[in-house]
Amino acid sequence: NAGVTQTPKFRILKIGQSMTLQCTQDMNHNYMYWYRQDPGMGLKLIYYSVGAGITDKGEVPNGYNVSRSTTEDFPLRLELAAPSQTSVYFCASRPGQGRRGYTFGSGTRLTVV
Amino acid sequence: AQTVTQSQPEMSVQEAETVTLSCTYDTSESDYYLFWYKQPPSRQMILVIRQEAYKQQNATENRFSVNFQKAAKSFSLKISDSQLGDAAMYFCAYRSESWSSGGSNYKLTFGKGTLLTVNP
Numbered sequence: 001n002a003g004v005t006q007t008p009k010f011r012i013l014k015i016g017q018s019m020t021l022q023c024t025q026d027m028n029h030n031y032m033y034w035y036r037q038d039p040g041m042g043l044k045l046i047y048y049s050v051g052a053g054i055t056d057k058g059e060v061p062n063g064y065n066v067s068r069s070t071t072e073d074f075p076l077r078l079e080l081a082a083p084s085q086t087s088v089y090f091c092a093s094r095p096g097q098g099r100r101g102y103t104f105g106s107g108t109r110l111t112v113v
Numbered sequence: 114a115q116t117v118t119q120s121q122p123e124m125s126v127q128e129a130e131t132v133t134l135s136c137t138y139d140t141s142e143s144d145y146y147l148f149w150y151k152q153p154p155s156r157q158m159i160l161v162i163r164q165e166a167y168k169q170q171n172a173t174e175n176r177f178s179v180n181f182q183k184a185a186k187s188f189s190l191k192i193s194d195s196q197l198g199d200a201a202m203y204f205c206a207y208r209s210e211s212w213s214s215g216g217s218n219y220k221l222t223f224g225k226g227t228l229l230t231v232n233p
Binding site: 101 | 204221
């Protein structure tokens, strides 16, 4: 099925560990995004990409890194995990200019203990 | 910077009744998009309805409609004939355009959400 696929769905990390959240889309969308959703809050933008090889920071980029080597994949890297990074992470994509909206993945629930 | 405010943390409605969720936003832009997203317990973010600011006509999608008041910067969502499946968290979102080294980009700014309960 076409869409945005995120893995894993759940993960528990210890403080100081690192991990990569995977995101892939098969719709040939140029734009991809990473959001985090803290309890009782809306989504906040971490990083985004306007195409392969191009990434830029969003509102809350500290503690994260991204890369975009292909159109399909947009992994999010957490280095030295901290409890403040406990959140639900959403990847999203959209095709480009125009009225069509975002397609979201189903999210990754990350707990840092 | 744009801000989106949803003043109702929780709302409840009886099945088959109508409920209105409130959203206000702050912006200095004249052309923009507004959205309502639904997030059920599955966590999937589902687009419910969108409104283009330059259109005076309120958007409708089946049982969902909006009341868009541009001057008041208000964008409320009305759900008619509420169904049990409508129970979810609802987020209002504002889409702005920004420019960076990577070029043009649209950014969504979300409110904190309203949790809607539908009572049978």
